[in-house]
Amino acid sequence: MLDNNKMSLEKAVDVLKAAGEPTRLRVLALLFGGDLTVTDLTEILGQSQPRISRHLKLLTEAGLVERFQEGAWAYFRLSGDGRSHALARHIVESVSASDPLLSRDSERLRSVKQARAERAQAYFSRNAAEWDELRSLHISDDQVEEALIEMIGDTPFDSMLDLGTGTGRILQLFSPLYRRGVGVDASRDMLAVARTNIDAAGITHASVRHADILNLPLERGSFDLITIHQVLHFLQHPEEAIAEAARMLSPGGRVIVVDFAPHEFEYLRDEHAHLRLGFPADAVSTWLGEAGLNVEKVVALTPEDKVEKGLTVSIWLARDPRLVIAESAESESPVKGVA
Numbered sequence: 001m002l003d004n005n006k007m008s009l010e011k012a013v014d015v016l017k018a019a020g021e022p023t024r025l026r027v028l029a030l031l032f033g034g035d036l037t038v039t040d041l042t043e044i045l046g047q048s049q050p051r052i053s054r055h056l057k058l059l060t061e062a063g064l065v066e067r068f069q070e071g072a073w074a075y076f077r078l079s080g081d082g083r084s085h086a087l088a089r090h091i092v093e094s095v096s097a098s099d100p101l102l103s104r105d106s107e108r109l110r111s112v113k114q115a116r117a118e119r120a121q122a123y124f125s126r127n128a129a130e131w132d133e134l135r136s137l138h139i140s141d142d143q144v145e146e147a148l149i150e151m152i153g154d155t156p157f158d159s160m161l162d163l164g165t166g167t168g169r170i171l172q173l174f175s176p177l178y179r180r181g182v183g184v185d186a187s188r189d190m191l192a193v194a195r196t197n198i199d200a201a202g203i204t205h206a207s208v209r210h211a212d213i214l215n216l217p218l219e220r221g222s223f224d225l226i227t228i229h230q231v232l233h234f235l236q237h238p239e240e241a242i243a244e245a246a247r248m249l250s251p252g253g254r255v256i257v258v259d260f261a262p263h264e265f266e267y268l269r270d271e272h273a274h275l276r277l278g279f280p281a282d283a284v285s286t287w288l289g290e291a292g293l294n295v296e297k298v299v300a301l302t303p304e305d306k307v308e309k310g311l312t313v314s315i316w317l318a319r320d321p322r323l324v325i326a327e328s329a330e331s332e333s334p335v336k337g338v339a
Helices: 011-018 022-031 037-046 049-061 082-093 100-135 141-152 171-174 186-201 238-248 267-272 281-290 322-332
Strands: 064-068 073-078 157-163 180-187 206-210 221-229 249-262 296-302 314-318
Touching: 011 022, 011 049, 011 082, 011 157, 011 296, 022 037, 022 049, 022 064, 022 073, 022 100, 022 238, 037 073, 037 100, 049 064, 100 186, 141 171, 141 267, 141 314, 157 238, 171 180, 171 186, 180 186, 180 221, 186 206, 221 238, 238 249, 238 267, 238 281, 249 281, 249 322, 281 296, 281 314
Parallel strands: 157 180, 157 221, 180 206, 221 249
Antiparallel strands: 064 073, 249 314, 296 314
16 A cells, blocks of 8 residues: 555656756756746746746646746746655755856846845835835734734644735744745735745745635635735625635634724725725624634734724634534544444
8 A cells, every 4th residue: 555645656756757857957946946937947047948948847747846827927836745845855955055057046046036126125115105104003013913923823734825915924924834835916016025025034935926815726625824914905895805715724724814993094095995994893703704714813903002093903813613523523423332
């Protein structure tokens, strides 16, 4: 009988064949540093686009690399398959980092990332004033993050999904806990910022992609933690985002929603594109319940110096009950062989 924790001989040979070529091994080494486009790879490796595309096709067929579309651009990243990923990492790490070719590739990769960072910073700078104005209305980001960390705890888990990832800050916050992180956003400019921030933080087990959070191109039931941080107030139908998040949860998985309590800052509609001026605690709790989740905790964070004119940040923690139900049913079942 095959060990389910290991790949078959045939699969191992396929992986080794795919990785066992100089250019493809260099591609794998580069992708361990983050998502890259064909254009990025041609610039770094100094090879033609058709040739790079051919190598990527072979790596994709072997299950080592995944391709995802972001507007007119196609990004490539390492596959989330744990066994193939582990073997590829072992192969790459077996090669000396001081190898002349790999050293040169690393230098060129840094140049590509620097150019990406400069573009992202230009966008961030254009919008920083508006974001700073909004932050000034509510409790500090550090205090919100402290509350999130307290809610989630310090127990490691397998996978995380951040809906409306923005700058990628929440992926960074929980990066010590998850094995695989994914962030999605509808803004390509914000994705550029998120990629830059994740790269700068040295996080290689998280990636971001362009997607509609109401219709996610991801495997259902595959995430242990899903965060929806300051996103719902941009949506006409926030309950649909919560329902989609619930479908993505693994049994026993958790959802964290962070948003504003009801307020009267009408100018946020016109100047910051807010469609909803906050949410009552029971409204979001109802949506979570309708999505089949159990609400475990609701917290309201109001800055003491802005009680009358500031924004209260609310946090909801809910859990998928399927694991609890399954464990309960198992414990209540009669023991075989007992009269």
